Amino acid sequence: MLQAAPGVRVVAIFEEMLRRHPDLDAGIRRTLERRIRAWRAIHGPEQEVIFRQVHEPGRLGLSDFTEMKDEEVTVAGVPLDHRLYHFRLMWSGFEHAHVILGGESYVALAEGLQNALWAVGGAPTEHRSDSLSAAFRNLDADARQDLTLRYDALCEHYGMTPTRNNRGVAHENGGIESPHGHLKAAIKDALLMRGSRDFDDLASYRHFIDEVVSRKNRRNGPRIDAERAVLQPLPGARTSDYEETIVTVTSSSSFTLRKVFYTVPSRLIGHRLRVRLYDDRLDLFIGGTHLMTLQRGRSFNNGAHGHVVDYRHVIHSLRRKPMALLKLVYRDQLFPREPYRQIFDRLIAALPERIACRHMVELLAMAHERACEAELADLLAADVAADRLPDMDALRTRFAPDPAALPDVVVELVPLTTYDVLLTGEAA
Incomplete structure (x- = not known):
């Protein structure tokens, strides 16, 4: 069997022997393993040899991505689908890790690599990554060529020679594959000692x-200091770690990018915006003016579009057309917090649709105009827990401006002659 199929596992041979000879004792497995191992040492095929390398300080930096699904980290109670750029x-063993929310991409590599180089204060002469096969996935030939050119330009900006592993040969990146395991073990220990895997926000987790x-x-402080001294100096500024594209804002006060629907203020309808696409955010520009930053969304694995919706962008129009809420494509994403969605379900079940939509839109408008989104959400959560509808009159009274609380501002005007001191330089 070993000669016919050299790669067969010992357990397969063991099970086949028991099948052919039922009288054999199952306790022979360990003896069989030793004998097969000895036979392979004499008669087995040649194995691949790993050649240990001599490494010089300042020469080689390594990049790779590693999955973090097993750590079950949550942010504000929501599971965080992420990986680490490492x-x-x-x-010297200097390490840097950056939380990546999307898949492996050039943007994630460029941002993480530049963060690492600026953190250590220099650049090695050679940078090695995997074959970027994940970043190339689903790209046509022109897009792949563009990605390769951008990666080469990134390395050139820092004076590094770009190299890649051969696809499917994991040990070629062994200098970072093994540290992946050590880093994740350290993170796991730290999470256990922390006592919780939930973080208030993404910034806290990072x-x-x-x-x-x-x-x-x-x-590794002493070795890192020694290697830092021989690293190449950094350039005057970072190079781009984003992708740039142009979008047009539609009449729905939105645009779609990478199968994700984003809302923006309605004053931008009809305008063409320049978008800088990062791993975790979008920066929007009109001309050279920065308008805002949006959280980056992701489409779903089944091909469905994602939605990044801010109710404040559309609430003024929704107040004039509250029934639009009933069949709104992104209705569930419109609600800023879970209690708002839950209370809408109760309103729809208990009231006529028109009244339910009008009440819900008024609640959203109140949250925006009175800057009470969180406080109002707590009150609505209490209503849900008590199985009752919100008291709209009480909420209007609670969150209406109180005239008695407004400050009485008195402006005292001074004589204009007082300003003459500015011309004469004399003290008043």
Whole structure:
């Protein structure tokens, strides 16, 4: 069997022997494993040899991505689908990790790599990544060529020679594949000691990852300092770590990019916007003027479009057409917090559709105009828990401006002759 199929597993041979000879004792497995191992040492095929390399300080930096699904991290109670971009200097062991919300892409690589280089204060002469096969996925030949050129330009900006692993040969990136496991083990230990895997926001989680990596770097402090001294100096500024495109805002006060629907203020309807697409955000420009930053959304694995909706962008129009809420394509994404969605379900079940929509739109308008989104959400959550509808009159009274609380502002005018002191330089 070993000669006919050299790659067969020992357990398969063991099970076949028991099938052919039922009288054999199952306890022979360990003996069989030792004998097969000895036979392969004498008669087995040649194996691939790993050649250990001599590494010089300042020469090689490595990049790769690693999945974080097993850590079950949540942000504000919502599971965080993410991975880590991981950079390492081969000689000193300096590490840097950056939380990536999307898949492996050039944007994620460019942002993470530049963050790492500026954190260590220099650049190695060579940068090695995997084959970027994940970033190339679903791209046509022109897009792949453009991605390759952009990666080469990124490395050239920092004076690094770009190299890539051969696809499917994992050990060629062994200098960072193994540290992946050590880093994730350190993160897991830190999460256990923290006592919770939930974070208030993404910034808190990123700060947590930075602290874990910093502790690992402190153990290699002397070697990192020695390598830092021979790294290439950084250029005067970072290069682009985003993709740029042009979108047109439609009459629905929105645009669609990468199968994700985004709302923007209605004053931008009809305008062409320049969008800088980062891993976790979109920066919007009109001409050279920065307008706003939006959270980046993702489409679903089944091909369905994603939605990034801000109710404040459309609430003024929705107040004039409240029935539009009933069949709105992005209705569930319009609600800023879960209690708003739950209370709308109760309104629809208990009231005529027109009245329910009007009440819901008024609640959203109240949250926006009175800057009470969180407080109002707490009151609505209490109504849901008590199985009752919101008291609209009471809410209007509670969140209406109180004239008695408005400050009485008195402006005292001074004589214009007082300003003459500015011309004479004399003290008043």
